[in-house]
Ligand SMILES: CC(C)[C@H](C(=O)O)[C@@H](O)C(=O)O
């Protein structure tokens with residue numbers, strides 16, 4: 045019988061409390077759709093620094109290697125901001141996890157839900173047109189991982205991309221577009237960067253294998269502008285690591301509902317790390333008011349992409365939609381709401 | 397007596413028609429404030445490619461060298477998009493001009509004018525709080541000008557910054573903040589990039605000389621998000637070349653009024669290139685409906701920064717404000733307006 049081993053890295057801030065709800069939801073769908081689960085917690089981020097001195101302890105990495113997927117909460121907080129960059133909770137855990145497991149593909153959907161269009165900081169004349177984009181971000185290359193260095197008087201970073209790296213992420217974007225609205229907008233700065241020229245050429249070539257998908261190229265500066273002016277024009281955004289970092293957060297801001305946005309980081313073998321788009325929100329941690337939906341939807345993405353449990357994934361997504369429609373939401377979504385983290389989690393469980 | 401020589405590079409699309417209005421305005425303030433002007437036109441961009449094969453002909457560059465400032469229109473259009481990157485109108489003219497004249501400092505103000513808050517694509521609950529930011533962008537360094545190259549299978553770009561380059565642009569930002577609201581937000585990706593760590597350290601050191609100015613650091617991804625969520629929190633944004641390219645366009649989108657936004661690109665000796673933030677808008681070129689205000693305000697910035705003619709600059713800005721208040725605007729600002737390019741220019745001239 046099917047059995048999945050999940051490394052549960054709840055992390056800091058609101059991470060543990062929203063993770064609790066996601067775990068409950070996972071147990072329910074496991075029973076319902078008849079698969080087994082082992083959920084094993086491990087330290088990561090600031091909590092791991094406090095306990096072991098390292099944001100990603102060897103034991104945590106080892107657990108991840110023994111698992112079929114990583115369910116990640118969120119890490120970081122004011123306590124650890126003074127540390128050197130590679131010791132910091134976020135960077136010190138996420139970058140090595142991405143590199144170790146070759147998680148080259150980051151998927152970040154961003155939506156303006158019609159019923160919640162007012163959450164968007166965009167004008168109703170724009171937000172009422174809706175937004176439904178999937179940001180496909182390259183996650184293990186580019187300027188993040190190129191050669192870098194410094195002296196007392198200067199510093200450098202290198203952005204490097206190979207045809208192979210561009211091809212594999214482009215394929216993901218085109219395949220995703222086929223299941224959506226058949227449009228890919230590839231983001232680059234081909235008027236300035238050699239890596240962008242190679243990016244554009246390679247994406248053009250990959251596009252030939254997807255004749256049903258429309259490809260357009262857009263400069264990063266224009267994309268940053270167009271997302272605000274008319275986000276409804278986009279379907280799939282294909283981005284390198286740095287541009288994807290920027291645009292996926294811009295998209296999250298436009299959606300206006302960080303607490304609803306999951307993400308998936310995948311390698312080519314079905315292994316993945318799943319985490320909410322939002323941060324650890326230390327200001328509201330421990331108060332029982334954090335929105336668990338992004339964490340729960342991240343668990344749904346894990347079922348879909350790493351385990352192929354499409355029915356279970358969809359059941360969770362439908363239960364979430366049901367609760368949203370019933371206005372069973374935390375106060376980030378509706379300031380007047382009296383539902384807390386556990387109540388929203390319980391409502392989703394009950395719906396399932 | 398004071399006499400200024402200006403290289404007038406009108407370019408393509410709406411460039412020539414809005415430039416005509418800016419020239420009229422300049423002639424009027426020259427009479428009024430008693431200085432002399434020589435306005436010499438030269439080819440640039442697509443128009444120059446058509447005539448000479450080059451986006452920045454040697455004769456144009458020579459004229460710029462003989463001048464006290466460059467008033468630039470806008471370049472580019474569908475006709476030239478197929479050319480190689482360094483032959484394209486925009487990149488092929490702007491990048492060499494920036495490098496030749498060491499125009500390391502790009503100033504791009506972005507405002508939500510209370511009377512025109514509805515132009516902003518942001519929700520009234522956000523736009524009603526206003527925005528008044530100055531983006532100070534480093535313009536001659538970073539990944540734009542670092543070593544780059546490619547083979548058949550990969551490509552690379554290098555981002556390099558020296559302490560000296562960071563210091564000189566940081567000083568501009570702090571000095572600008574002193575004349576504004578005494579706050580600098582420095583943008584970087586110091587959790588990933590060595591150049592950003594050097595950037596942050598150097599900016600910290602420069603800040604010590606401006607104790608009245610508050611400094612904060614923000615990651616680029618967070619800044620892309622915060623600008624949409626609460627743009628009123630910013631005063632001066634200090635950015636490297638690439639991040640400034642992205643955020644200044646995001647700011648322009650948020651302002652919602654590209655036709656009102658000027659920009660200045662300066663070196664350390666008072667020489668500068670002044671241009672509207674918007675593009676050549678080929679779709680409306682030749683129709684007499686383009687907004688001349690961004691070009692006219694660019695001329696005002698030229699009077700201020702290159703010639704020290706503060707009174708003349710302010711007179712232009714006040715005349716523009718007066719026309720805006722009277723709703724003498726083109727239809728990008730008010731779709732019901734019947735004023736064209738020349739009528740708005742004439743109204744500003746008449747006000748002066
Ligand atoms: C923490 C940081 C290194 C990371 C990134 O830039 O990739 C984060 O911003 C993200 O998007 O997951």
Ligand SMILES: CC(C)[C@H](C(=O)O)[C@@H](O)C(=O)O
Nearest residue numbers: 235236265486487490491641
């Ligand atoms: C044309 C291009 C090279 C240029 C840039 O990226 O600097 C433009 O986008 C700008 O902002 O002036």
